[in-house]
Amino acid sequence: MLIDWFTVIAQVLNFLILVWLLKRFLYKPILNAIDEREKRVAAELADADAKEAEAQKEKEEFKQKNEEFDQQRAALLSRAKDEAKSERQRLLEEARKEASDLRAKQQEALRNDKQNLNRAISRRAQQEVFAIARKALQDLAGTDLEERTVDMFAKKLRELEGKEKEQLVSVLALASSPVLVRTAFDLPQAQRELIKKTIKETLGIEVQVCFETVPDLVSGIELTANGQKVAWSIAGYLSSLEEGIDELLQEQPRSEARTEPVLKQGETESKSEPKATARPESTSDVSEPEQKAEPEQESESEQESESEQESEPGQKAETKIVNPAPEPE
Structure with missing residues (x-):
């Protein structure tokens, strides 16, 4: 069998040309398209991962912000409760102090009125007694x-x-x-x-x-x-x-x-003592005027x-x- 080398060479050349043409016009565009698609898919996956990471980060930040907000709200509520409690206590103390001052002023006014009345009665009685005594002595002289x-x-x-x-x-x-x-x-x-x-x-x-x-x-x-x-x-x-x-x-x-500050100091000391039951409190309230009355009686006897x-x-x-x-x- 004779081999036609021209035909063989021509076939080989045609095959090479076909391969080049397939690679140039068929395989290369397909490979380029596949590469581009892979790149696009990779980019989309990377973008999706980035977005997921960002979303996770935002989720963590939002969760942290919610926790901080809850803590701030709890702190504000606690502070508001403490301030309201302290303000209530302050208002109660002011009201109690004003009531105590008013009661002290009323007692002082009553005490002054009583003293003025007693002095006026004493002076009037003194004047009347001495006038009667002088008149009687003049009549008997x-x-x-x-x-x-x-x-x-x-x-x-x-x-x-x-x-x-x-x-x-x-x-x-x-x-x-x-x-x-x-x-x-x-x-x-x-x-x-x-x-x-x-x-x-x-x-x-x-x-x-x-x-x-x-x-x-x-x-x-x-x-x-x-x-x-x-x-x-x-x-x-x-x-x-x-x-x-x-x-x-x-x-x-x-x-x-001079004796009034001593009495007030004794009253404050008696009020500052702890009271076990309600009965001693009423007893101290009742005995307090008696204690005030005793110095008055002693002062009257001294006078x-x-x-x-x-x-x-x-x-x-x-x-x-x-x-x-x-x-x-």
Whole structure:
């Protein structure tokens, strides 16, 4: 069998041309299309993965934000509750304090009104008692009582000692006008001579004495010389007692003001103690006015004792030397 090499070569050449043509116009576009599709699919898958990752990230962020929002909401609610509770407590404390201050002011006003009323009643009673006493002494005064007053005055002159006696002697020695003796009633001659004799014997000097009747004197006698006066009268007792009571009434608000902070401190200490049951609370409320009443009773008893002590020196100071303005001759 003969081999046609031209035909073989031509077939090989045709085959190569066919292969090149298939590769150039068939396989290459198909491969390019497949590559492009693979690339597009890969890109789409990558895009889908990216979007999924982004969605997952957004989901996590949203979840975290929800948790933070829940925490913030819980914190805000807790803070609002705490603020509302503290504000409620503050308002209650303010209301309680205002009520306590108002009650304290009312009690202070009532206490002041009571004190003012008591002082007014005391002063009015004092004025009425002393007015009645003076009126009674004026009505009961007479010649016999006046003679007894002169005897008592002479006795007091004899009992003068020390500085009072020296002062009276110097005043009488330097007197340029007669010594003036005043009484509520006209003295008989014997009583006048008794006064002159007592002045001469007691003071050791002889002076001219003039007598004058003054109805305003209540069972008393006055000796005036050179602007100075020696007096003894029942009215002096009343005036001394009246001055003592006035001083006592003036000192009473000061003593109450000093004792009031002590009482308030005791009240606050008793209120700050824990109370086990409701019954001790009512007992303390009831006993508190009693505790307030006891210091008032003690202060009243002290005032009575002070008034008695002040009235006794007033009774002892029967003879006094005062320095009024000199009377015109």
